[in-house]
Amino acid sequence: MRGQATEPFRRKMLFLPRPLKIAAVCAALMLILFSRRPEMFLHPEFWAEDGWIFFVQADTQGADALLTPYGGYHHFLLRIIAAAAAGLDARWIPVAYISANLLTVANLQWLSALGLVWLLVARDPLNKRQYATDGLLAGVIGLTGIFSILLTPLFVWRAWRRKTQPSMFLASVVAITAAIQIWTLLCSADDSSSGAWPPLEAIACLVGYRLPASLFFPMSFAVQLSRAALDGLGVLFVGLLIAAAAWKGRGQNIRGLLVAVIILLIAATIFRSRSHLWAFGSLADGDRYFFLPKLLTAWLLISGWSVPGLFRGAATATCGLGLLASAVDWHYEPLADHNWPEYARRIEAGEALSHIPVNPKGRSFDHPGRHRKEPLQMRSDNT
Structure with missing residues (x-):
């Protein structure tokens, strides 16, 4: 009897419009995140590179920041989000970062890499729209982090096994983005990976x-x-x-x-x-x-x-x-509230600030103030 009573509800859920299903899933995810990290929603703060890299460089470099490597490689999707949020009042930029990528921009490259894994195991596209979407996703995510370098051999194997035009196209896009990231790494002076292999x-x-x-x-x-x-x-x-x-x-x-x-x-x-x-x-x-x-x-x-x-x-x-x-371990240790709205007010007023605190504890960054053109002097302890 219970199964018969719930059957109409199940059918209604099955035939809900796709946008409504997506909205419901996103709302559920946000509720879960809020229950685990309420402070990220109640008093949003920058996390690490969100402040001194993506926020500051979007303000000071403008469109040039889109193609500026960090850590030796490109973070294209992260730069797009930072550029899109740059027009907002500084107070609301941490909110925009949370809304766009589930908590922090700095961590988005690991989350977006899931898109490459999905493309790796997905079937071939059935129409031109899916074809274009797959290519666009592969291009943007491939230029976000080094995951395209790691996964190119698997995409090539996938194309060799399937021997279809879409699989070969996708492998080519991922390989091109990997080549760009490799070239950027080779041209970068950043080398934080020196040392012998551990036992x-x-x-x-x-x-x-x-x-x-x-x-x-x-x-x-x-x-x-x-x-x-x-x-x-x-x-x-x-x-x-x-x-x-x-x-x-x-x-x-x-x-x-x-x-x-x-x-x-x-x-x-x-x-x-x-x-x-x-x-x-x-x-x-x-x-x-x-x-x-x-x-x-x-x-x-x-x-x-x-x-x-x-x-x-x-x-x-x-x-x-x-x-x-x-x-x-549902609840995390709350992050510190550094009163970002006050710093944002001073930045919007054009005041050059130093030692703006961000999470995790002990990190800070400088900002030359908005509506100014003085060059930014980055703190050496944040690199």
């Missing part, structure tokens, strides 16, 4: 700590695990990834691509940070580097629900652990 044991410990431990256990429990336990979790995690890719069942091609993306992202993170892996010791910091591997791991587990037998039970139980861990 395999340290890599296993990092993988175990930042992926299975932080994904499936509460933070208070994960930080107390011994190094040997973390080593074991890291080895087990990689082994299960390889097994998932090798399993000849339904969806093996997609599973293989997702596993390849996870491994490439982990390897790139270790390579980039190999001289300071100690920075990942706090689970409260640096999680953006593991956002995509965690999300794709969750995708793989959810896909396991369609497999009958013991594997379905194991996948369901593991997902339950992840949900329980998230519930235990």
Whole structure:
């Protein structure tokens, strides 16, 4: 009787207009974010590079900032958002950044990279509109971060396997953006990745700590695990990834691509940070580097629900652990309120300001004041 009573409601939900469904999903996401980080909505502040890179350079460089590299590569989508928000009163720019990209511009490159993964596993477009949309997404996201460099081999493999014009076109677009990012990296003086590779044991410990431990256990429990336990979790995690890719069942091609993306992202993170892996010791910091591997791991587990037998039970139980861990650590430590509206008022009045505080704690930036043309003197401790 209960199922019969809810059937009309289910049918209505199924046939809701697509824009309304999207709006409902976005509203739900915002409610979840608000419940976890209410201070980001109640008193928005800049986060790290949001202030001293994207906000300041959009103000001082204008359109030139769109093609200005940071960290040795382009952040095109982030620059577009900063340019679009530059016309607002400075007080509302942090609000615009939150509304446009779910909390911070600085972290958007990791979120937008999910678009490349989606294109990697998606079917070929069925019409010209989808064709153009895929190409536009690949072009913009490919010039946002270094993910196009990492994923180009997978797009080329995808095109070779499918042998279709759309797949070859998409691989070409991603490869072109990767070439641009590689050229920019080679021309950049920035090199924060010097140093020898860490030992395999340290890599296993990092993988175990930042992926299975932080994904499936509460933070208070994960930080107390011994190094040997973390080593074991890291080895087990990689082994299960390889097994998932090798399993000849339904969806093996997609599973293989997702596993390849996870491994490439982990390897790139270790390579980039190999001289300071100690920075990942706090689970409260640096999680953006593991956002995509965690999300794709969750995708793989959810896909396991369609497999009958013991594997379905194991996948369901593991997902339950992840949900329980998230519930235990639902609330983050509140970020500081630096009274940005007061600094914004002074910036709008044309006052040159130094040491404007931003989150995380201890960071600050300078602004020459709006409606002025003096060159900006960047603080050396923010680079």
